[in-house]
Amino acid sequence: MGTKNIYTDNNATTMVAPEVVEEMQPFFSDLYGNPSSMHLFGGQVKKFIDRAREQAASLINADPSEIVFTSCGTESDNAAIRGVLSAHPDKKHIITTRVEHPAVKNVCQYLSKNGYRVTELSVDSRGQIDMDELTEKMDKDTVLVSIMWANNETGVIFPVDDIAKIVKSRGAVFHCDAVQATGKVSIDMNKTPVDLLSISGHKFHAPKGIGALYIRKGTHFVPFIMGGHQEEGRRAGTENVPYIVGFGRACEIALKHLSIENIRVKTLRDRLEKELVEKAIEASVNGDTQNRLPNTTNISFKYIEGESILMLLSEAGIAASSGSACTSGSLEPSHVLRAMGVPFTRVHGSVRFSLSRYNTEDDVDCIIEKMLHIEKQLREISPFGREELYAAQ
Amino acid sequence: MWDYTEKVKDHFLNPRNAGEMKDPDAVGEAGSLACGDQMKLMLRIDKNEIITDAKFQTFGCGSAVASASALTEMIIGKPLAEAEKITNRDIADYLGGLPEKKMHCSVLGHAALDAAVNKYRGRDSAAPEEKKKHVLCECFGVTEEEILHVIKENGLTKIEDVTNYTKAGGGCMSCHEKISALIKSVVTTEKPSPEAGPAGKKLTNLQKIKLIEETFEKEIKPMLKADGGDIELIDVEGSKVVVSLRGMCSSCSTSNFTLKKYIEPKLKEFVSDDLFIEEV
Numbered sequence: 001m002g003t004k005n006i007y008t009d010n011n012a013t014t015m016v017a018p019e020v021v022e023e024m025q026p027f028f029s030d031l032y033g034n035p036s037s038m039h040l041f042g043g044q045v046k047k048f049i050d051r052a053r054e055q056a057a058s059l060i061n062a063d064p065s066e067i068v069f070t071s072c073g074t075e076s077d078n079a080a081i082r083g084v085l086s087a088h089p090d091k092k093h094i095i096t097t098r099v100e101h102p103a104v105k106n107v108c109q110y111l112s113k114n115g116y117r118v119t120e121l122s123v124d125s126r127g128q129i130d131m132d133e134l135t136e137k138m139d140k141d142t143v144l145v146s147i148m149w150a151n152n153e154t155g156v157i158f159p160v161d162d163i164a165k166i167v168k169s170r171g172a173v174f175h176c177d178a179v180q181a182t183g184k185v186s187i188d189m190n191k192t193p194v195d196l197l198s199i200s201g202h203k204f205h206a207p208k209g210i211g212a213l214y215i216r217k218g219t220h221f222v223p224f225i226m227g228g229h230q231e232e233g234r235r236a237g238t239e240n241v242p243y244i245v246g247f248g249r250a251c252e253i254a255l256k257h258l259s260i261e262n263i264r265v266k267t268l269r270d271r272l273e274k275e276l277v278e279k280a281i282e283a284s285v286n287g288d289t290q291n292r293l294p295n296t297t298n299i300s301f302k303y304i305e306g307e308s309i310l311m312l313l314s315e316a317g318i319a320a321s322s323g324s325a326c327t328s329g330s331l332e333p334s335h336v337l338r339a340m341g342v343p344f345t346r347v348h349g350s351v352r353f354s355l356s357r358y359n360t361e362d363d364v365d366c367i368i369e370k371m372l373h374i375e376k377q378l379r380e381i382s383p384f385g386r387e388e389l390y391a392a393q
Numbered sequence: 394m395w396d397y398t399e400k401v402k403d404h405f406l407n408p409r410n411a412g413e414m415k416d417p418d419a420v421g422e423a424g425s426l427a428c429g430d431q432m433k434l435m436l437r438i439d440k441n442e443i444i445t446d447a448k449f450q451t452f453g454c455g456s457a458v459a460s461a462s463a464l465t466e467m468i469i470g471k472p473l474a475e476a477e478k479i480t481n482r483d484i485a486d487y488l489g490g491l492p493e494k495k496m497h498c499s500v501l502g503h504a505a506l507d508a509a510v511n512k513y514r515g516r517d518s519a520a521p522e523e524k525k526k527h528v529l530c531e532c533f534g535v536t537e538e539e540i541l542h543v544i545k546e547n548g549l550t551k552i553e554d555v556t557n558y559t560k561a562g563g564g565c566m567s568c569h570e571k572i573s574a575l576i577k578s579v580v581t582t583e584k585p586s587p588e589a590g591p592a593g594k595k596l597t598n599l600q601k602i603k604l605i606e607e608t609f610e611k612e613i614k615p616m617l618k619a620d621g622g623d624i625e626l627i628d629v630e631g632s633k634v635v636v637s638l639r640g641m642c643s644s645c646s647t648s649n650f651t652l653k654k655y656i657e658p659k660l661k662e663f664v665s666d667d668l669f670i671e672e673v
Contacts, residue, residue: 125637125639303452304452305429305430305452305453305454305457306454307395307454307455308405308453308454308455308458311402311405311406311455312406315406324429324454325428325429326429326430326453326454326455326457326495332563332564333429341627341637341673343625343626343627343628343637344426344427344429344627344628345426345626345627345628348426348429348452380411380412381408381411381412381449381450381451381458382450382451382452383422383431383432383433383450383451383452383599384426384431384452384599384602386413
């Protein structure tokens with residue numbers, strides 16, 4: 001192998017689109033002005049920032065004035081949560097879920113030790129929350145509900161419309177981490193009453209280091225980063241002009257591809273998933289397959305371990321990720337799969353393939369072939385599930 | 394990606410002596426499914442107590458497979474008495490080192506060897522009840538004895554080191570104080586730790602899991618399935634059997650009754666008397 005590398009770890013990060021790189025180039029050379037400056041150099045770049053803001057707003061059907069550029073999705077999440085809490089100092093209850101990204105989960109855990117009451121909603125085996133539990137847990141002290149649009153590990157999409165309606169009807173603020181959903185599914189701020197929405201550029205072919213926070217008009221918000229008057233006083237710091245321009249272009253391309261390309265990606269994902277599960281010795285899909293991002297599949301291979309799988313996939317030129325303990329950097333297996341009650345025998349052998357519009361039918365064929373071979377290879381040295389292995393041979 | 398040495402990669406990609414052995418003279422197991430690694434070591438020992446062959450099976454990460462592979466290479470051809478002296482540090486050194494956070498993989502290899510030798514010599518490291526009492530890290534099921542052992546063997550001085558070597562303390566962290574006390578006890582007194590209880594016959598983890606799964610298939614699932622339900626084994630931690638109910642059972646109001654009055658007695662009957670059941 002080694003002739004061609006196949007990248008299916010797009011929920012971790014994506015390739016920067018060539019059109020985006022091209023768009024950014026001039027802002028590293030001629031167009032280096034500070035958009036706040038009163039002279040020609042500043043004025044030249046200001047209009048490109050305005051255009052990027054319009055492109056970003058179009059992707060989620062918002063008003064450009066509601067878009068604030070940030071340095072990444074994590075900053076957007078921090079700014080949203082802290083910004084809302086600071087604006088409502090009298091209320092001390094936050095609701096979130098057990099399956100949030102660390103950018104929300106760890107912030108909430110910190111707050112729970114610093115004067116806030118935090119409720120983490122549980123999820124069922126499909127990874128879905130119980131709407132009645134959400135309703136029950138909301139009280140007069142609830143200031144903020146922070147729930148993701150789609151889960152990074154399983155791709156499971158929450159019923160954000162319904163959540164938003166419940167939260168709004170009870171007078172709390174709703175923040176939604178849409179880092180994984182943006183550019184993959186349709187997001188319409190005119191239809192969904194989300195108050196704040198986090199977006200990250202590098203998840204949809206913009207570079208790392210650029211994100212956005214949507215703040216609905218009329219939302220009480222105290223800036224997280226204070227200083228100059230940039231971003232209408234909502235996020236201080238000189239604008240990262242090249243990245244903002246690239247981000248805008250990536251939003252524009254994502255919007256263009258939203259319907260057609262995502263159907264193609266979904267078809268690829270569905271075939272990959274179906275064939276792997278059918279042909280493997282023992283494999284199953286994690287998460288609600290009815291409500292899911294079009295690009296993500298999380299498959300557990302029983303009795304084999306994720307890091308071993310990833311190392312062998314990597315040897316075969318295939319990039320994916322896993323929820324196993326050994327790949328997490330810490331020693332704990334995926335908090336998402338554990339919250340769903342996925343047995344240890346399956347958590348440790350979970351592999352996430354996340355596709356993008358750059359993947360092909362050939363990629364899928366190759367992954368299926370290599371992955372099935374790897375499963376067999378690791379099962380042969382595993383002390384578990386010997387009978388099933390012999391039965392499959 | 395972890396920063397593995399070329400030797401670790403080689404042993405992982407081309408594992409030596411992987412597979413099964415017919416009628417081994419000694420078998421040792423270590424680890425658990427819950428922790429994400431389990432190793433089974435099988436030894437052929439001749440009448441002069443020389444290890445003439447070794448085979449392993451490992452469920453685990455790259456360095457766990459490599460540690461097992463290296464261990465077999467290190468012990469084949471060695472007298473048992475000499476193999477017994479191999480430490481986890483020796484295994485790691487043989488591989489040109491392991492990342493700190495992966496040292497527990499070498500400990501796993503050592504523990505499997507230890508278990509195999511003990512079994513061969515007719516010693517059992519600890520009776521199940523005795524062992525249960527000394528579990529210090531509930532998250533990963535690590536005993537006080539295991540922690541003391543690595544602290545001494547590797548001269549560990551920090552909680553973080555203990556976590557890297559055994560996983561203990563890597564979960565809820567509530568045992569950190571106890572680990573700290575253990576480290577202190579080793580530093581202040583060089584007295585060896587009290588060895589755990591007398592020999593007692595017990596099922597190995599693997600045997601236990603296998604038996605439980607058999608019991609589920611033969612005794613329990615047919616009954617549940619008749620009512621549109623199902624059950625799945627999630628984990629076995631000592632005597633605790635963690636299960637998840639599926640299908641109709643998951644929403645059934647009497648499911649707890651089913652667990653305690655029907656499923657648990659079956660497990661006690663067919664597997665082991667000390668088992669108790671819990672739902673996730």
